[in-house]
Amino acid sequence: MAKPFSQACENNKASILSVISQYFQPGITVLEIGSYTTQHVIFFAQQLPELTWLPSDTPENLATVQAGLASEALSNILPPTAHDVSQAQWPDQQVDGVFSANTLHIMSEAHVACFFRGVGRILPPEKYLCVYGPFKYGGNYTSDSNARFQDWLQDRDPASGIRDFETVDALAKEAGLELVADHVMPANNQLLVWQKID
Numbered sequence: 438m439a440k441p442f443s444q445a446c447e448n449n450k451a452s453i454l455s456v457i458s459q460y461f462q463p464g465i466t467v468l469e470i471g472s473y474t475t476q477h478v479i480f481f482a483q484q485l486p487e488l489t490w491l492p493s494d495t496p497e498n499l500a501t502v503q504a505g506l507a508s509e510a511l512s513n514i515l516p517p518t519a520h521d522v523s524q525a526q527w528p529d530q531q532v533d534g535v536f537s538a539n540t541l542h543i544m545s546e547a548h549v550a551c552f553f554r555g556v557g558r559i560l561p562p563e564k565y566l567c568v569y570g571p572f573k574y575g576g577n578y579t580s581d582s583n584a585r586f587q588d589w590l591q592d593r594d595p596a597s598g599i600r601d602f603e604t605v606d607a608l609a610k611e612a613g614l615e616l617v618a619d620h621v622m623p624a625n626n627q628l629l630v631w632q633k634i635d
Contacts, residue, residue: 438504445539446476449623453477453569454484456620456628457536460565463487465533468559470552471540472517473498475505481536482511489513491530493520522552527559535560538569541605545596550608557612560633566614569628572602580625605629 461467465488469478472492482490494502496519503517518528522544535556541549556566571583578584583599590597606616606629614631622628 438500440508441474441501441505443474443476445624446474449538449569449626450477450480452623453538453628454481456622456630457481457567458485460567460630461485461488461534461536465489465564466491466515466531467534467536468493468528468530468532470494470520470522470535470537471543472502472505475502475509475517477536477538478514479505479509479511482514486513489515491515491528491532492517493528495519495521522555523548527555532559533561533564535566536569537567541568541570542590542599543594543597546600549600549605553605553608553612553614557609557614557633560614562633562635564633565617566609566631566633567628568605568631569622570626571599572605572627572629573599574602576601579627583625602627602629 467488468491470493472478472494475492478490478492490513492502492514499517499519506517520528560566587599609631613634615634617632618630620628
């Protein structure tokens with residue numbers, strides 16, 4: 438398989454790094470949910486060598502993740518794991534942070550709920566979940582391009598769609614997570630940060 442590539446990942450990786458580096462501290466292991474092309478995890482591992490990264494994706498996407506990592510030799514990237522957020526069993530590797538980019542609008546609503554429940558179970562107190570992607574606020578899109586993106590998502594898969602901030606924040610609260618920051622990002626995206634409370 439050829440090395441996968443996403444122009445969007447290439448465009449946004451530096452801006453994402455500038456935010457997550459504020460929350461993921463040296464010495465921790467971060468689980469990435471939805472690694473896919475692996476451009477994010479490779480870049481973050483290069484720029485934040487004091488962190489260990491655990492890439493993951495659904496079983497059907499694991500071959501793509503493996504192809505993305507095949508030519509890399511970074512000691513702070515663990516072997517990727519097949520992971521479906523709807524599974525009762527999540528990766529048993531101890532993690533102290535969770536990152537995910539452009540996944541919640543691909544998942545079904547039921548899987549989004551599973552995502553937050555799972556993160557709430559594995560994340561230690563005071564550690565962070567960082568989620569990047571487009572969101573609606575009060576039922577409204579933040580841009581016309583996001584509204585068009587929603588139409589594209591729905592045509593592709595009716596179960597997918599840009600999620601309401603209020604809905605995902607409520608799911609996070611139910612899972613024991615408290616919103617600590619909502620960063621406005623380029624290209625009409627957000628980076629939401631939740632902290633696990635005691």
